[in-house]
Amino acid sequence: MGGEGLSEKYAYIxxxxxxxxxxxxxxxxxxxxxxxxxxxxAVGPKKVKLILFxxxxxxxxxxxxxxxxxxxxxxxxxxxxxxxxxxxxxxxxEYTAFMNGRTRATFIRFRNLQEFSxxxxxxxxxxxxxxxxxxxxxxxxxxxxxxxxI
Numbered sequence: 185m186g187g188e189g190l191s192e193k194y195a196y197i198x199x200x201x202x203x204x205x206x207x208x209x210x211x212x213x214x215x216x217x218x219x220x221x222x223x224x225x226a227v228g229p230k231k232v233k234l235i236l237f238x239x240x241x242x243x244x245x246x247x248x249x250x251x252x253x254x255x256x257x258x259x260x261x262x263x264x265x266x267x268x269x270x271x272x273x274x275x276x277x278e279y280t281a282f283m284n285g286r287t288r289a290t291f292i293r294f295r296n297l298q299e300f301s302x303x304x305x306x307x308x309x310x311x312x313x314x315x316x317x318x319x320x321x322x323x324x325x326x327x328x329x330x331x332x333x334i
Contacts, residue, residue, distance in 0.1 A: 194233055194329075195232055195236055195324070205248075208221075218270055219271070222291055223290040224286045224290075225288055228255050228321075228322060229322070233252060235251075235252050243303070245304055247299060247303045252293075255290060260286060263289050267291050270293065271291075
């Protein structure tokens with residue numbers, strides 16, 4: 185399978201720990217439809233339609249999606265002041281512990297988190313997107329791949 189079709193960056197798969205996924209879903213259930221996914225450093229999608237959430241070990245499955253809004257890269261403290269309320273972190277201390285001394289962060293803003301009633305296991309999505317291991321930084325996928333996963 186050459187590069188055809190893969191050039192379309194329709195969706196982006198983000199890796200998350202189960203703990204943050206559970207917290208994200210709880211915030212969504214109480215009406216927080218606008219959220220930010222925090223990454224260390226300047227990483228993540230720049231322009232896509234959809235975000236998919238891959239929950240790492242031990243689950244190793246895609247558990248949901250959200251509508252991508254924007255990616256903001258900047259100073260850790262400035263981003264917390266502006267958008268900390270959109271994150272899964274309960275306090276500035278928890279956020280800075282997560283950032284682990286980094287000075288720059290990426291906030292991937294999205295809305296309308298959808299939890300899949302049936303998660304997509306690694307066996308299924310690895311065949312669809314052609315990877316046996318999810319890259320730690322995440323992965324762009326085409327509309328066709330996203331549609332096959334959802």
